[in-house]
Amino acid sequence: MEVIKELPEVFEEFAEQRKNSFLAVKELKDKGVPVIGSYCTYFPQEIAMAMGAASVSLCSTSDETIADAEKELPKNLCPLIKSSYGFAKTDKCPFFYFSDVVVGETTCDGKKKMYEYMAEFKDVFIMELPNTQREEALALWKNEIIRFKEYLEKKFDVTITEDDIRRAIKINNEGRRALKRLYEVMKNEPTPITGYDLFKVLYGSTFKFDRSQIPGEVNALVDKIEKEYAEGKMQPKKPRILITGCPLGGATEKVIKAVEENGGIVVTYENCSGAKAIDKEVDETNPDVYDALARRYLNIGCSVMTPNPNRLELLGRLIDEYKVDGVVEMTLQACHTYNVEAFGIRKFVNEQKKIPYINVETDYSQADIGQLGTRIAAFIEML
Template sequence: MEVIKELPQVFADFAEQRKKSFLTVKELKDKGVPVVGAYCTYFPKEIAMAMGAATVGLCSTSDETIAEAERDLPKNLCPLIKSSYGFAKTDKCPYFYFSDVVVGETTCDGKKKMYELMQEFKDVYMMELPNSQSERGLAFWKEEIIAFKHYLEKKFNVTITDEDVRRAVREENAVRRSLKRFYSTMRHEPTPMTGHDMFKVLYGTTFKLDRSVIPAEIDALTDTIEKEYAAGKRQDKKPRILITGCPMGGATEKVIRAIEENGGVVVAYENCTGTKNVERLVDEEAEDIYQALAERYLAIGCSVMTPNPNRYESLDSLIDEYHVDGVVEMVLQACHTYSVESKSIRDFVTKKKNIPYIYIETDYSTTDVGQLSTRLAAFVEML
């Protein structure tokens, strides 16, 4: 079949978006626009957006600064935590450097203790995340969101109105709808693009500082993909893979490449850089917009939640909707929450959904690229 030729440059542009926005964030600072950085999808960005701030994800996807981080942090710690701290400490992350405040969250033990060290050289605001999605947890999380609003109002001497928050909710919901429509194109069999190209767009948009321009840009891309697919421009038929587990990006894209260079195609990402980040909307018409925000964000299915039913619900629907042939779970070394939950995920995938599963443990180095290729080649061939 004819492979898409018109779109590679678009995908490449999204892949470079993180670097492109380095200059943009400085320009915003020069104009006096507040910048709020965060590391986690539980961060309720609409509150910061409501006061006109730019929100940005911070650097944490390379082993470049891990040696420096290990001067303060233990070596047997999750590479995401060490990378985050290392980029912050060495000032090698422009987004961190220009952030007026970094929003931390009490997800895993390693991250929340790392934030304590980070507070020694950066203004870090900690949001205390409940560890369950109960009614009590929801009430507490709503209080935390409102407390964050009050913090921003005091720090930046602004007033954030309910209508400001609703405006930001509508803006970010539009982004989510467009991205969901974009990645839904992977339901086609065969697929219209590679899973890596899909990932470049999903990951790249997290570094688009002007959220208002994203929907039109993504909708135009999706329209082009659908038009070219209808004209017969598509990938060859391949085993369809879903990736779940820890956040991806940067160094860990080696897992995507290992799957696709060995004959598979990644059709869905059930992780923080995939559907988990955009699949749920905030109720724009809710009488209590802070309750609506709390419900949306607390419903994210992360392994830090006990129990964690929403992750299984998402996996269930994604496996069916995207006709998944096999599941790859990627877990970062020393990520205890995801590694412990992996047994339940394996049982769910193999016993309830009756499809193959493989567990991949890795870090931000390139030393295991050959081993990853060998294991994932055998997994894809089995499918």
């Protein structure tokens, strides 16, 4: 068995995607292409795509601007919110700077208030996200999607047809299928690649402005991985870890490294940097495109939903399909919804799935890297 020692260049290309997109977003603006920035997996990307706009994720994952944010926001606020606001306020994020509109959503209280302040210096459109997934909530969310479409039409003086939306749905579904095919290579035992390499592609793909390029690039990568796996290139056997919890990326990649530098391998990600964003497709057979979009996006199992059975459904399925040995939940300090829900996740993992669980609470500083490593190493050793 040949163990991969060097990272294939292609993973580094995806890791560099965010930096490359900084240059690409300027080119788009120079060509007059509208740019729509968003902060959440609930954002119905297809509506922006249907009008020919580029959409980009604005969530910031570095502590670089937190001190700037704390001049206006409380210190005991979630680092994702402080970082996002800091990058916006200081103009240090090219994506935010070049966004014609920033789309917010009523997920957690901290974000809702942040958008109010942000609206003082940027065009912000707020989508009223229900905090439940009942049929009445679906009607509200469908209306919000239509309201967003009408806002874009008025602001950019365009017409967005249902056929435009159908085309965008098809493109995005193809991208989801390709990314799902990629993360499903981790069902193999031993795995063909590391969890960190997998993450770099999943995270990098969120910064692709032309979504139609994703299927070709990702499928070519999967073909290459499968070919090399058949030739005997694979990782050594290690305890198989699922990561769940708050969004991963940037500073919090330290959690992935802590797992993989201490004897484990991350075989799947339940959080919104992983399966949560890709698992479900939009129903292309539904004649009502707005209903199809509303159903697909509202069904995402985030901790802002009450109750939140869809998160447990996905988590349970991933644990079974990926033969997971242990679950690591990463919660950000002061992220109340995920921190409160961690108790229920622990019960579900321990009592229903009968496997070990650990919750690590962290922020965007690098001060706890040693402690993280120690705790996760002890957890993996126990497996």
